[in-house]
Amino acid sequence: MNNIFDKIREQIISVTKEAFLACEKKGTLPKIELPDMAVEVPRERGFGDFSTNVAMQVSKQAKLPPRKTAEALYPEFNFEGTYIEKIEIAGPGFINFYLKRDWLYDALQLIQQKREKYGEVDVGKGVKVNVEFVSANPTGPLHMGNARGGALGDCIASVLKKAGYDVTREFYINDAGNQIERFGMSLEARYLQHFMGEDKVEFPEDGYHGEDIIEHVKSYIDQYGDILLSKTSEERQQALVDYALPINIQRIRETLSSYGIEYDVWFSEKSLHDSGAVKETIDFLKENGYTVEKDGAIWLNGEKLGLDKDEVLVRNNGVPTYMAADIAYHRNKFITRGFDWAIDLWGADHHGHVGRMKAAMKPFGIDSDKLHVVLFQLVRLYRNGEIARMSKRTGKAISLGDLLEEVGRDAARFIFNMKTSGSHLDFDLDLAVKQSNENPVFYVQYAHARICSILRKLAEEGVVPPSVDQVDLTLLKENEEIELMRKLAEYPEEITLSAKTLEPSRLTRYVMEVASSFHSFYNACRVRGEEEKLMMARLILVDSTRIVIKNVLELISISAPEKM
RNA sequence: GUGCCAGUAGCUCAGCCGGAUAGAGCAACGGACUUCUAAUCCGUGGGUCGGGUGUUCGAAUCAUCUCUGGCACGCCA
Numbered sequence: 001m002n003n004i005f006d007k008i009r010e011q012i013i014s015v016t017k018e019a020f021l022a023c024e025k026k027g028t029l030p031k032i033e034l035p036d037m038a039v040e041v042p043r044e045r046g047f048g049d050f051s052t053n054v055a056m057q058v059s060k061q062a063k064l065p066p067r068k069t070a071e072a073l074y075p076e077f078n079f080e081g082t083y084i085e086k087i088e089i090a091g092p093g094f095i096n097f098y099l100k101r102d103w104l105y106d107a108l109q110l111i112q113q114k115r116e117k118y119g120e121v122d123v124g125k126g127v128k129v130n131v132e133f134v135s136a137n138p139t140g141p142l143h144m145g146n147a148r149g150g151a152l153g154d155c156i157a158s159v160l161k162k163a164g165y166d167v168t169r170e171f172y173i174n175d176a177g178n179q180i181e182r183f184g185m186s187l188e189a190r191y192l193q194h195f196m197g198e199d200k201v202e203f204p205e206d207g208y209h210g211e212d213i214i215e216h217v218k219s220y221i222d223q224y225g226d227i228l229l230s231k232t233s234e235e236r237q238q239a240l241v242d243y244a245l246p247i248n249i250q251r252i253r254e255t256l257s258s259y260g261i262e263y264d265v266w267f268s269e270k271s272l273h274d275s276g277a278v279k280e281t282i283d284f285l286k287e288n289g290y291t292v293e294k295d296g297a298i299w300l301n302g303e304k305l306g307l308d309k310d311e312v313l314v315r316n317n318g319v320p321t322y323m324a325a326d327i328a329y330h331r332n333k334f335i336t337r338g339f340d341w342a343i344d345l346w347g348a349d350h351h352g353h354v355g356r357m358k359a360a361m362k363p364f365g366i367d368s369d370k371l372h373v374v375l376f377q378l379v380r381l382y383r384n385g386e387i388a389r390m391s392k393r394t395g396k397a398i399s400l401g402d403l404l405e406e407v408g409r410d411a412a413r414f415i416f417n418m419k420t421s422g423s424h425l426d427f428d429l430d431l432a433v434k435q436s437n438e439n440p441v442f443y444v445q446y447a448h449a450r451i452c453s454i455l456r457k458l459a460e461e462g463v464v465p466p467s468v469d470q471v472d473l474t475l476l477k478e479n480e481e482i483e484l485m486r487k488l489a490e491y492p493e494e495i496t497l498s499a500k501t502l503e504p505s506r507l508t509r510y511v512m513e514v515a516s517s518f519h520s521f522y523n524a525c526r527v528r529g530e531e532e533k534l535m536m537a538r539l540i541l542v543d544s545t546r547i548v549i550k551n552v553l554e555l556i557s558i559s560a561p562e563k564m
Numbered sequence: 565g566u567g568c569c570a571g572u573a574g575c576u577c578a579g580c581c582g583g584a585u586a587g588a589g590c591a592a593c594g595g596a597c598u599u600c601u602a603a604u605c606c607g608u609g610g611g612u613c614g615g616g617u618g619u620u621c622g623a624a625u626c627a628u629c630u631c632u633g634g635c636a637c638g639c640c641a
Contacts, residue, residue: 043579043585043587044584056583066583066622093584178641179641308567312639317639321640348568348634350636352636353641354568377634419577422569423569423570424634431576431590435603437604438589438590438591443604445603446601446604454600454601456600457600506578509577509589513588519605520604520605523605523606524606526599528599528600529600563601
């Protein structure tokens with residue numbers, strides 16, 4: 001058993017079903033087709049530990065008002081062998097379940113038994129999932145969109161792993177196509193400007209204006225001098241790209257690594273062109289009538305795929321588009337490599353591409369539901385209450401590297417994971433570095449450090465957490481203790497929900513709640529100096545809290561300091 | 565013009581497959597350190613859930629209209 005909530009849900013559903021059957025037998029209710037029963041934790045403590053609205057859902061079938069339906073069920077409940085202590089009918093027809101405290105003590109046992117594995121569930125059942133994120137153009141440094149996508153994608157991958165999926169983290173390197181061409185033209189222009197003067201060489205209008213381009217050229221010249229002046233433009237660009245691209249990719253890799261992200265696969269777009277996979281993909285579409293030709297270009301047939309318009313796959317100069325490569329790439333994910341599920345993280349500005357990509361999977365017999373695109377809204381940086389603009393082109397952009405230097409990995413990852421992907425994110429740079437209660441990162445880390453301090457003090461006195469079997473957990477009955485245990489018991493459920501919604505932000509909020517419950521406990525109860533049996537029980541509680549906080553922080557790749 | 569995302573407390577946001585008196589953090593105000601870390605805790609105030617209409621026993625949640633902000637509609641990615 002991994003999740004106490006599952007067990008309780010099963011018990012509640014089971015006793016409720018039996019109550020319905022008993023009513024049917026007695027004739028107090030007609031035969032009822034039960035819907036999927038929702039068992040939820042009610043908002044208010046006064047409404048019990050769990051509740052269900054099933055009586056209201058079936059009131060039409062029961063031919064009784066919601067409340068009367070619940071009342072008919074009431075006498076037929078049998079709680080034997082369950083955690084349930086009593087039930088109440090409340091409000092318009094809710095059935096509220098009050099549980100014996102055993103479930104909380106069992107939760108502590110589970111935590112102590114599973115330790116760092118506590119929270120693992122198996123909703124994924126080993127399904128092979130590919131999570132592709134960041135996938136930035138290697139033409140310059142990573143920006144804030146990449147930063148958010150990185151934190152989100154990495155956490156989604158971690159959550160899915162915890163939830164029992166077989167996860168591959170992947171970075172798609174856009175090392176082919178138009179962007180690279182512009183990269184080469186920009187490098188060439190800077191190179192020529194260096195020798196011939198800035199006014200003599202025109203910089204391409206849609207080139208990359210960043211300082212990093214100039215730096216690449218400078219260090220190239222330091223090593224190789226003017227040898228490219230005598231070459232053709234094509235050779236020159238090629239040489240400069242061959243020089244600068246690997247450097248950029250390496251930097252991206254290093255920045256992401258210091259951001260706490262390690263990929264399983266770095267997938268090159270160029271390799272799809274070189275291997276002929278792109279051509280094969282286009283040929284397949286052509287042969288099966290999914291393309292049309294017009295104006296000398298090959299288009300994806302939008303009408304046939306249910307899209308509003310056609311999409312260019314091969315330009316009239318014979319060069320395939322990004323779209324063509326992307327179709328080949330996803331075909332590779334599903335067919336060549338056999339992933340059951342692919343999750344792509346894209347900035348919201350790419351949302352127009354979602355429908356097209358999904359539709360383009362159909363000709364290959366791939367269920368478009370297997371591709372799930374998570375769109376995240378873009379980021380606005382604030383400093384001194386003003387927007388700090390970011391643009392890859394100005395050269396003054398704040399890169400992910402700059403951000404990590406300024407606020408650190410913990411704050412960056414925490415803040416990027418506080419909000420749901422769909423909401424716009426305002427990142428307050430001043431707040432992120434503030435070492436105060438305004439900064440939520442410290443709040444959670446502080447809870448962890450406080451616990452470690454208790455454990456350290458006790459260890460110095462020769463007291464270490466005992467085996468949970470040797471402790472009388474029923475001594476834990478203060479409100480603050482109950483609340484804390486309740487929070488800890490929720491963790492596997494939080495993992496399940498985060499995986500289902502692909503919203504790891506709920507874990508960030510969850511760990512703040514755990515910290516909050518702990519701090520309240522800390523102020524109300526003592527561990528050290530209490531009578532030994534109580535001290536041991538609280539030691540288990542505190543240690544379990546430490547385990548949960550550490551597990552969550554580790555999952556979102558944030559440090560859990562033992563001292564602060 | 566069409567489409568996507570967002571609009572909930574002063575600020576930043578949860579809640580959104582319909583359910584009980586709409587929540588949290590920060591900010592504001594008032595309290596708590598001779599005791600395991602006060603980077604903490606306890607308490608108080610704060611809302612026409614952008615607006616209208618509809619569906620329903622019941623709407624922040626669904627439908628529809630409308631307003632505001634962001635984004636996308638390219639032989640860019």
